[in-house]
Amino acid sequence: MSVTGPAGFRAAGVAAGIKASGDRDLALVVNDGPGQAAAGVFTTNKVKAAPVLWSRQVLQERRLRAVVLNSGGANACTGPEGFQDTHATAEKVAEVLGTGAIEVAVCSTGLIGERLPMDAVRSGVDAAARALDGSEQAATDAAHAVLTTDTKAKQATGQGEGWSIGGFVKGAGMLAPNLATMLSVLTTDAVIDGENLDKALRAATRVTFDRLDVDGGTSTNDTVLVLASGASGVEPSLAEFTALLTSVSQDLVRQLQADAEGATKAIDITVRGAASEADAVHIGRIIAEDNLVKTALFGSDPNWGRIAMALGRAEAEIDVDKLEIATNGVTLFAGGTKARDRAEADLSGRDIEIVVDLHLGEHEATILTTDLSHGYVEENSAYSS
Amino acid sequence: MSVTGPAGFRAAGVAAGIKASGDRDLALVVNDGPGQAAAGVFTTNKVKAAPVLWSRQVLQERRLRAVVLNSGGANACTGPEGFQDTHATAEKVAEVLGTGAIEVAVCSTGLIGERLPMDAVRSGVDAAARALDGSEQAATDAAHAVLTTDTKAKQATGQGEGWSIGGFVKGAGMLAPNLATMLSVLTTDAVIDGENLDKALRAATRVTFDRLDVDGGTSTNDTVLVLASGASGVEPSLAEFTALLTSVSQDLVRQLQADAEGATKAIDITVRGAASEADAVHIGRIIAEDNLVKTALFGSDPNWGRIAMALGRAEAEIDVDKLEIATNGVTLFAGGTKARDRAEADLSGRDIEIVVDLHLGEHEATILTTDLSHGYVEENSAYSS
Incomplete structure (x- = not known):
């Protein structure tokens, strides 16, 4: 079920025409609440892609209504115009969801240095909004839409007592991915505030994503986001939540290790x-x-x-x-x-x-x-x- | 002419039976003086091979009569017994040359973790002593005897006014060689004392050997030695000497870059x-x-x-x-x-x-x-x- 497993989430993955191949290339994950706490960790690379600069900024509020992700272009090293493209993408998502752009995180992955085809991105957001759905298939479509050289979608779920965590990932690492980007979106229906969510995410990524090192490269776009809907009505302890978040993250990391480029071991x-x-x-x-x-x-x-x-x-x-x-x-x-x-x-x-x-x-x-x-x-x- | 180009030096390279292939695997470079100033720089790796520990120690005197080098085994990670093997090798060379072991540097290259076949080393030293010669062929034999996966011998010379520098090298780098070891021996007939030789060597290696980086690996055995015979009777300025030493070192580094494993660029x-x-x-x-x-x-x-x-x-x-x-x-x-x-x-x-x-x-x-x-x-x- 991945990101739609926890109550309160819908997702979609569509072919927006960003990738020349015609494969799915735009994903949307929406938190319908009632809560909207969120946290994120980002690449330590000094060369940061436009979506990283944007998402880091909006995450200061520790609230997200939605995440939009695209493959087919990293939107890194694209200057002020690239940042405007990211901003415009968030605005477009905000418009279709009836919210503000500041509640929309953006992630991109693909070749560094090329601008995104914004007409395709905008019509893709419309298509994704129409396709939004709380089904397992919708989560899998979203997980597929972010893949680049990955050979398979990577999803995981974890079950608490009356609450759960789900997530997907693409790429190969947090501080040392093997290709352009490692992106992960995690969702939970636990009741947890933004501050604790941030603590739990930092604790979990430190011992999971941060300990995968395929080839020492650190992407310009690396991002891990977690969104909490609170829809289960259950409030686990911080320790309990952190433990399950760590376990789901580690599951995703093992899938990254298994699918790393050219790996035979x-x-x-x-x-x-x-x-x-x-x-x-x-x-x-x-x-x-x-x-x-x-x-x-x-x-x-x-x-x-x-x-x-x-x-x-x-x-x-x-x-x-x-x-x-x-x-x-x-x-x-x-x-x-x-x-x-x-x-x-x-x-x-x-x-x-x-x-x-x-x-x-x-x-x-x-x-x-x-x-x-x-x-x-x-x-x-x-x-x- | 490489190491035998400058007046006052003899060399030899023989097949001692250390390598299973039967190729040349033991080299000797002897400084017949009148001067015997010497300097060396060694790997920064915390895991240092026995010959590095030995040579660094004897170089504190800034005097060397000879250098003995072997391929076919790095004598690294071999414990106190490995250090005794290096000491015994130096003693053997000292015996055949009628000098003290403290005037003999030792270099080894090859697989880490295996002891050297000391009978072969000892009889190889005898054979090399008999073959010692000031000819170009002798220098080339020595340059061949230290090769491992190198595809060719790498030698260089530089001419001052009435004095010269020669040298050979094997491997692929100083702080980042591509295989077990980078070893280089440089000789000069300039009149120069140990302190200035040390200054010149550090200045030259800092901008030559230290700036080759094939794959980030730093060997347990990396060594660059320079021996000065003073046989030309000419005393260049330190700046002049450093410039020529840098130029000869850079020539050798270019040859390392060209012959690095699998390199196509x-x-x-x-x-x-x-x-x-x-x-x-x-x-x-x-x-x-x-x-x-x-x-x-x-x-x-x-x-x-x-x-x-x-x-x-x-x-x-x-x-x-x-x-x-x-x-x-x-x-x-x-x-x-x-x-x-x-x-x-x-x-x-x-x-x-x-x-x-x-x-x-x-x-x-x-x-x-x-x-x-x-x-x-x-x-x-x-x-x-």
């Missing part, structure tokens, strides 16, 4: 025994982004020397003599030297688990990544995206 | 108008290491949106409205939006020049890199190295 890198959680995340990311590690794993090679090389670049405390490196349960490096022959670690399957134990403290983190394959090179060299 | 990224040189270097590296930029360039695609995305991740001052991005002389992005159609920039040739002008200051730097190709993925996934 789903790799979990756990760094434990770190002096701080920040060290653990940093070291995990350094390993996840290392092309020599990623190509070795594409070749199913437990080449722990490359993992040691990669983590040695980290700006974090490391003691080589305490360090342990294991792949798929086999400890290959310990006590400053080789522990077991790497032939003992079988990495031929799709799922690979790397555990690095620094033995320096109590903190740990897991970064999810993928391998670097011929498919990745092919997709990203043969097509502009 | 030689890419120069110039960042100008930066608030500081450090910002220019940092932004150049961020672009050079971005897989979406590298795959687009492999596909000869002037996808400047990916360059904008990559540099937006930099921890440096950036003003999108002032930013300009040009590829091969065509300005594609300026004034916050698209400047020219990217079809106008032809990137089909091997050489690609990217110029990013931040318009924020007076500083600039150029980072040399390569593309991310199927060949890179193939070499690094199909073979352990």
Whole structure:
């Protein structure tokens, strides 16, 4: 059911003619209330797309009536005219819904540097408004309309006691997506105010979207939004709400990892025994982004020397003599030297688990990544995206 | 002539049986004086190979009689036993040359995590000592003996007035080599003391080896050594010496860039108008290491949106409205939006020049890199190295 699962939401996904392919390319998610609390987190990239600048601004009110999303163009690096296009899109949605533009967030994904075809966007908004519906199909149509190089729609739901969370996502990461954009819209019918919604969203994304790192790239458009209708009439505790939001977010992140461009492996890198959680995340990311590690794993090679090389670049405390490196349960490096022959670690399957134990403290983190394959090179060299 | 070009040096490269292939795998470079000043710069990786730990230690004296180098094994992550192997190698060289181990630097390259076959190393040192010779062939043999996945030996020379500099290199970078190791030995017959040699080497490597970034990896073994015999009797000014050392180093770096694994493009990224040189270097590296930029360039695609995305991740001052991005002389992005159609920039040739002008200051730097190709993925996934 994804975004229409929670009571109080309708959605639509239509083919507006933004994409040359004629595929669905414009989605609308509407919160019919009674509540309209909302929160958002956005890319840390210094080059921010027009829709990010707009949505960040309107989210200061922590209220949203609707989100409009398009694929087929990122509307990034498009100057003041691009910002006006985003504003005009929000105005158009506000008009058809009888609300103000300040209650409409905008998300875009696709090629950087090109203006959007605004006639298509406007007529697409009209078509989407007519198609708005609380059905499962409508949510799936919306989830499809935001895809770019994704091979499938990615949706998830979570059930509380008398309330629920739903959401969809496209792309491949929060701080390190593999293509132009990672966009996610989450909905809930729980009763929760904007401030708590913001707290819950930051807590959830910090340990889910923020820990997926496919190729170190951070998009100009990354956005995660959550909208709360309060239609269930149930007010969960903040802890309870945050836990379910984290669980639904993680479900979506696993789907991003599985569908990342060219990926043949789903790799979990756990760094434990770190002096701080920040060290653990940093070291995990350094390993996840290392092309020599990623190509070795594409070749199913437990080449722990490359993992040691990669983590040695980290700006974090490391003691080589305490360090342990294991792949798929086999400890290959310990006590400053080789522990077991790497032939003992079988990495031929799709799922690979790397555990690095620094033995320096109590903190740990897991970064999810993928391998670097011929498919990745092919997709990203043969097509502009 | 490379390392034997300057007066006072002999070299050798032999097949010691360290590599299973039977190729040359052990090199010796000897300084017959009269001077023995030396300097070295080493990897910044926190995981340092045994030969790096050893050579850094002996270089504190700023004197070297000889350098022994092996391919076929990095002797990294090999614990105290690995360090003893390096020490024993230096002792063996000292014995055959009638000097002390403290005057012998050691460099190793190859797979991380395996001990060296010390019997082969020892008999190889004997064979190399017998083959020592001041000829051009001897220098070329030495340059060949350190290669791993390199496809050719890389040597350079530079001529001062009555003095000269020679050198060889293997691998692909100083702070970001593409494989296990970048090693370089430079020689000179100029009269120069250890302190000035050290200053000149740091100045030269900072703008040459340190600005090559093939894939962001920093080896456990990276080493650049320079040995001065003083045999010419000529004492150039420090500025003159530094200039020639920089020029010879840059020649070697260009050869590394050309021979990087799987590279189909030689890419120069110039960042100008930066608030500081450090910002220019940092932004150049961020672009050079971005897989979406590298795959687009492999596909000869002037996808400047990916360059904008990559540099937006930099921890440096950036003003999108002032930013300009040009590829091969065509300005594609300026004034916050698209400047020219990217079809106008032809990137089909091997050489690609990217110029990013931040318009924020007076500083600039150029980072040399390569593309991310199927060949890179193939070499690094199909073979352990």
